[in-house]
Amino acid sequence: MTTDTLGLREQKKLETRQLISDQATRLFIERGFEETTIADIAHAARVAKKTVTNYFARKEDLALDHHEQFVASLANVVASRAPGQSALAALREAFLEAARQQNPVAGFAGLPFTRMIEQSPTLVARLRDLHEQREQALAAVLRAETNAVDDDITPDAVGAQLGAAHRVLFQQIQRLTLEGLPGDEVAERVTASALRVFDLLHPSLGDYAIRPRP
Template sequence: MGIETPGLRESKKRETRQLISDHATRLFIEQGFEQTTIAEIAAAARVAKKTVTNYFPRKEDLALDHHEQFTASLARAVAGRAEGESALAALRREFDAALEARDPVAGFAGPAFARMIAESPTLTARLRDLHDQREEALAGALAEAAPSPTIAPRAAAALLTAAERLLFERIQELTLAGRTNDEIAVEVAPEATHAFDLLEASLGDFAVAGAEAEA
């Protein structure tokens, strides 16, 4: 009898999780999020209902299965900023890269997916909650980078995530209008530049990596 290694077990778990997510997304798009049941998803994926809820405790997470990556994305960009780079510059650079890559985390999820979210009050509310969680995570990262005064990291996070949220919603809006990803990227690029430029005066030198060590 062969021994299943931890690596193989983890690989199987990832495959099962992806299988469930793929079937759930297909059913949500075909039938609507609110109308699709966990039992239908389990049957489509050929797993038990309990397996579905073990991997996805919330039904919304079956649709928004990149939620952990999404909520951590801004904080991770700030934590990984280069020496001498401000938080604003790091987020601007990361957004430009996401735009170039047509990254789903930035909003490039395709018309069917965007429509699924727009037509579901539950998913719309959950997405708002994820934006709020992303702001909280960013505020935590900024508090480590620039802890004083206490209100500053939260104020900076509110301003930065407002710009990021606006750009995400803009990409979704253009997607629903029938524009291609390439067309969206061309239109959003100068809009993103303008949005970040508006923050430059107030946050251009906020949370610069290495600044505290030099002080």
């Protein structure tokens, strides 16, 4: 099998996955997450039910399609911070940029999608779980970056504080979106909130996990 053939096959898989995700999102918004079945999604995407479950192990993953990126987001920011930059400074900079771009991973999902999540107890619970996973992933990177010993609770405590800060900001974005505010105004308000939140954390965490300069 040629490299071109492999490339076409992978492209086809990506296209099928995106088609399923798009159809699922449309149905979830139109009918509600709880009311939409895997069979409904398969029919809309013109694929077998097994194809849907092969691409998405959980129904919730069809709605929260970027869950892996979300869970890894804070850890990735800290792992790639610049020399001389602390974990807090890197996360502050990254969040302000995400707000400027109105990045969906930061919570800028638009009114229909945000309302769909808010009306589904299953998705609310899943999102809570993803926030916890993101916090744990961040703590793991902080532990590695600071060479903390196994019984040092500091990385876990710092990860919890930084994770909670992002969770509060995420929830504010959702709340303002549900109030019907346009994206630009949501971004402006949450930016002001983020500056306040990160300033509150700076006295205790401003010098934590500063990446050494070469």
